[in-house]
Amino acid sequence: MESPDNEKPVFTLKEVKFNDILYIKELAITEKKTTAIVGKSGSGKTTLLKLLNKLISPDSGTIYYRDTPLEAIDSITLRREVVMMPQTPVIFEGDIRENLLIGLKFSEKELPSDDRLMNMLQVVGLDKKLDEPAHQLSGGEKQRLALARVMLMEPSVWLLDEPSSALDKDTEDEVMQKIMDFGKRNGSTIIFVTHSIPMAEKYAEEIIEIENGEIVSIKQNHHE
Amino acid sequence: MNKSGIVDIELWQLMAAYAYVIVLLVIVRIMGIKREKIIVMSSIRMTLQLIIAGYILIYLFNHPSFWFLILLFLLMEGFAINNTFKRVKVPLNRELKKIIAYSLGGGTTISLMYFLLVVIGSNTWNDPRYFIPIAGMLIGNSMTGISLGINRLIDSMRTERDRIEGALMLGATPKTASKDIVNKAFDASILPTINSMLGMGIVFLPGMMTGQILSGTSPLIAIKYQIAIMLGILGSVAFTVLIFVHRAYKVFFNKDAQLLLPEETVTKE
Numbered sequence: 001m002e003s004p005d006n007e008k009p010v011f012t013l014k015e016v017k018f019n020d021i022l023y024i025k026e027l028a029i030t031e032k033k034t035t036a037i038v039g040k041s042g043s044g045k046t047t048l049l050k051l052l053n054k055l056i057s058p059d060s061g062t063i064y065y066r067d068t069p070l071e072a073i074d075s076i077t078l079r080r081e082v083v084m085m086p087q088t089p090v091i092f093e094g095d096i097r098e099n100l101l102i103g104l105k106f107s108e109k110e111l112p113s114d115d116r117l118m119n120m121l122q123v124v125g126l127d128k129k130l131d132e133p134a135h136q137l138s139g140g141e142k143q144r145l146a147l148a149r150v151m152l153m154e155p156s157v158w159l160l161d162e163p164s165s166a167l168d169k170d171t172e173d174e175v176m177q178k179i180m181d182f183g184k185r186n187g188s189t190i191i192f193v194t195h196s197i198p199m200a201e202k203y204a205e206e207i208i209e210i211e212n213g214e215i216v217s218i219k220q221n222h223h224e
Numbered sequence: 225m226n227k228s229g230i231v232d233i234e235l236w237q238l239m240a241a242y243a244y245v246i247v248l249l250v251i252v253r254i255m256g257i258k259r260e261k262i263i264v265m266s267s268i269r270m271t272l273q274l275i276i277a278g279y280i281l282i283y284l285f286n287h288p289s290f291w292f293l294i295l296l297f298l299l300m301e302g303f304a305i306n307n308t309f310k311r312v313k314v315p316l317n318r319e320l321k322k323i324i325a326y327s328l329g330g331g332t333t334i335s336l337m338y339f340l341l342v343v344i345g346s347n348t349w350n351d352p353r354y355f356i357p358i359a360g361m362l363i364g365n366s367m368t369g370i371s372l373g374i375n376r377l378i379d380s381m382r383t384e385r386d387r388i389e390g391a392l393m394l395g396a397t398p399k400t401a402s403k404d405i406v407n408k409a410f411d412a413s414i415l416p417t418i419n420s421m422l423g424m425g426i427v428f429l430p431g432m433m434t435g436q437i438l439s440g441t442s443p444l445i446a447i448k449y450q451i452a453i454m455l456g457i458l459g460s461v462a463f464t465v466l467i468f469v470h471r472a473y474k475v476f477f478n479k480d481a482q483l484l485l486p487e488e489t490v491t492k493e
């Protein structure tokens with residue numbers, strides 16, 4: 001794997017096997033970069049993100065977070081640094097404010113002011129009031145709410161599973177651009193899954209393609 | 225009517241009550257509801273159980289023995305625990321069975337002790353006349369409560385997987401991630417008790433009070449007992465289920481705070 005010396009990997013996978021679903025001989029994901037994982041439906045993209053979030057553990061092989069194998073890291077501590085946004089957004093009981101704050105509450109972090117929450121809704125292009133009930137939002141709005149919730153936590157690694165799948169083309173572009181900028185400003189590592197190659201090419205610096213649970217290509221993507 | 229004002233039911237009168245069930249059976253048959261067998265079985269089973277219980281009670285009242293009382297209490301607990309296992313729709317693993325056993329045992333014992341020693345009075349606490357019926361009511365209701373709680377917990381752990389995992393992904397502990405589910409399981413298990421308290425005296429007269437009144441006790445004494453026992457039941461059900469849920473949710477997670485698949489938890493030995 002070609003990786004310049006000044007770039008440190010945030011995740012390194014060695015001989016990682018999960019059921020018959022995923023087998024990754026070797027993979028390094030670079031810190032502070034944006035990496036896209038692409039592949040057909042059922043190829044194992046979500047499974048890979050779940051492994052990185054330690055929501056599941058491999059049958060064999062080792063995943064390193066920075067230099068430590070995941071087995072040696074407490075799951076909850078890891079998940080407060082490496083936060084995952086699921087493919088289907090999860091809405092918790094209560095209003096939009098509660099849904100934004102819940103990630104910070106779960107991870108026992110300090111709660112921000114309403115101004116900051118409103119600001120975050122703007123980043124994801126959600127024009128809603130904080131005390132509106134969250135469960136009646138549309139699919140795309142729920143997805144953006146879930147995104148804002150993860151960004152509020154300011155994790156060092158974002159694992160986003162198809163973060164824009166429910167958005168129309170224009171909204172998708174607007175939101176993706178804004179969250180990528182936000183992530184860059186915060187020095188976050190962003191790993192996102194997408195089924196859209198154009199999306200990956202537009203926003204990712206590294207593109208990992210998975211087919212039938214195995215990596216078929218890793219491309220450096222130089223834009224700008 | 226005899227001196228104490230109690231009307232005994234004559235054998236033929238009891239037979240008339242069975243005749244009533246036979247009428248019911250005929251109707252059920254005509255309507256094609258295939259439930260004859262369970263009606264007959266449960267009537268026979270109830271009769272046998274009550275006859276045996278009646279003789280045991282007569283024996284106990286005539287020969288009060290502390291150890292026999294304890295033995296009986298343990299038998300009741302054992303029966304209730306076993307019955308709870310059967311009332312759960314899915315096979316349970318050993319860990320859950322263990323938790324059910326000590327929650328039910330613990331919750332009912334604490335409540336029974338308090339009621340017998342404090343409410344009924346320390347000098348008569350081991351009088352089988354009080355001990356047995358009160359133990360029976362506390363254990364019976366707690367058994368129903370915990371069964372509802374278990375079913376609800378197992379169901380929600382399946383149907384709300386996404387939400388629990390969603391919480392874990394955001395750094396929640398298993399305890400926080402399952403808090404809503406645990407609370408709802410608790411609600412589900414005390415709901416029947418709450419409902420029966422709300423309807424009591426208006427919609428229906430509770431069985432124990434009816435029994436006391438039928439056998440000649442003043443309604444004022446009967447309601448005092450009823451109030452005391454209802455509060456006891458509420459406490460016993462709540463305690464039992466609290467002990468249960470605060471331990472049982474952990475069975476659904478592994479040491480790495482990962483939500484296990486249903487087939488890995490409930491049926492796992």
Ligand SMILES: Nc1ncnc2c1ncn2[C@@H]1O[C@H](COP(=O)(O)OP(=O)(O)OP(=O)(O)O)[C@@H](O)[C@H]1O
Nearest residue numbers: 019021039040041042043044045046047048087195
């Ligand atoms: N816990 C599991 N046990 C068994 N099989 C699973 C499990 N989770 C996922 N799978 C299977 O693993 C394969 C990969 O699933 P995964 O969710 O990772 O795919 P994906 O690439 O995210 O697909 P999509 O684009 O449709 O979301 C699928 O065939 C899926 O059915």
Ligand SMILES: [Mg+2]
Nearest residue numbers: 045046087161
């Ligand atoms: Mg997926």
